[in-house]
Amino acid sequence: MKISALDGRADALRRHFRHRQFRHRTVRALGLALAGLCLALPARAQVSDLVDRSTLRVCADPANMPFTNEQEEGFENKIAALLATKLGLTLDYTWFPQATGFYRMTLGAKRCDVVMGYVAGGDPVLNTNAYYRSAWVLITPKGGDLADVDTLEDPRLKGRRIGVVAGSPPGDLLSRNGLMSMARPYSLMVDRRFENPAEAMITDINDGEIDAGILWGPIGGYYAKVSAKPLSVMPLVKEKGDPSLVYRITFGIRPGELNWKHQLNDFIEKEQGAINRILLDYGVPLLDAHDRPIEPAP
Template sequence: MDKKFDFLSKALLTTAAAMALFAGPANAASDAKSDEAPLRVCAGANENPYSLKSEEGFENRIAKVLGEAMDRDVEFVWEDRPAIYVVRDLLDKDKCDIVIGVDTGDPRVLTTSPYYRAGYVFVQPSNSKLEIEAFDSEDLAKAKNVGYEPGGPAEVMMVKYGLFSKNFNYVKSLTNFKSSRNQYLRIDPALMVGNVSSGKSDVAIAFAPSVARYVKESDGKLKMTGVPDNNFRFDGEPVLFHFDQSMGVRKDDEKLLAEVEEALERAKPQIHEILIEEGIPVEEPTKPPSDTKS
């Protein structure tokens, strides 16, 4: 064998061994992440602005931040039906691992500590002459075509103040007059806000995370006024309008719950930034972590 070739061969082998020694831990860490099963996120395919198949929903963005904090790839498992079905049809059947946004204490799942709190809002034109700050505001009775989700807390209060019948046809028009019998009908929040912007409706009442994006996109033409959390039914029972928001996993997956809790703590600053960018008026959660398991 040529001595020069023999020397070069030995030198290359020595160099390769040294590189393998130093690269080993990094490669091992990389391989560990690639070997880790992806975090399968239950997601609505057309649940704007929360989740969209284009991954432009703000909960899609939060899911990716969570995945980074857990050092796991994120894989969205899409549901074409309304997101209300993802727990029953995807999570409970082990087709996905986690739901990004649920009410804290949702009895269908184990919920994390709340990572933000938000309330309902009145959406109006910024230059509206109607002063609406609560359901008992006199100007709410003067408003034309008040939009809201049927069956929700806003409807309860509209009934209490005698405004349900007046707005019945308009609210039905938001679902194209489809019957809600034996099916869940979701009103597109962009439609409700768009109608306020165009003048077709004087006010919309909605959960802030569902409409904040569209109010922000109006460049100041629309405003949100928070619904106070001091509302009661005829019988004196409270009607809640502000809710802590958590992530949910299967009832038997306490291991994943603990892992998500740890990652949430690390990811909080980035998640808060996403919520603020979305235009959501974020409130401090009220429920203590010890109350989140259900």
């Protein structure tokens, strides 16, 4: 490069840095003024914890309806799309089966920045505020003699064939109430691309193979809603002692990312109505803080 070109470039760099210093002083003064007026910065400026600050990177199961799938048809997909829109970010997925090793291979490996559904208090993530509460549900034929049963202590369940997910919390309560001898187990940890225990349980109820089934609320509510026959879905909120069958569901993020947590909490607070509409549209049985059903808005 010629000497004259180097001199010209040096002059240009000096002018550039003087301009940047002026601009930084101006921006700082403006920022202080806005802070005094309690005005919020744009959402894009607040994602300081994200690995990629231009993209909302979500890790999800590729075949786990009604939560997520690769076609982005699940309710967590819809909530993620809403979040991306409100943050002004592009939505991008890393797909991984939600089984053993999920956290290590997703959030832990920094392949994404949020998982859309985690039980409150569930290790090893940092939980946001809960964006919905639901419960395990008892599913029975609509209009049948078990349709209004709302607790596993009900004597009408004695001698009945009840479907239950093996190793799930309701199994303990079935045992406590002497109902396990007639129970039919369904697999807990499966690859949903090839097997769907919830669909199998609903089919068995409709075919009369079992008298009732117990599923996690969002799963049971969704598959009951799309069932070929009408079904009753009763949240089990009256069970006594442990384990509780009511859970709060949050977004899961990496521990220590407090700025990101605060931003997600702001989204939940501002968009709770829209989130509820999405969940109710999928048949999710929502509960308020007193375990009362949240009904769709008229």
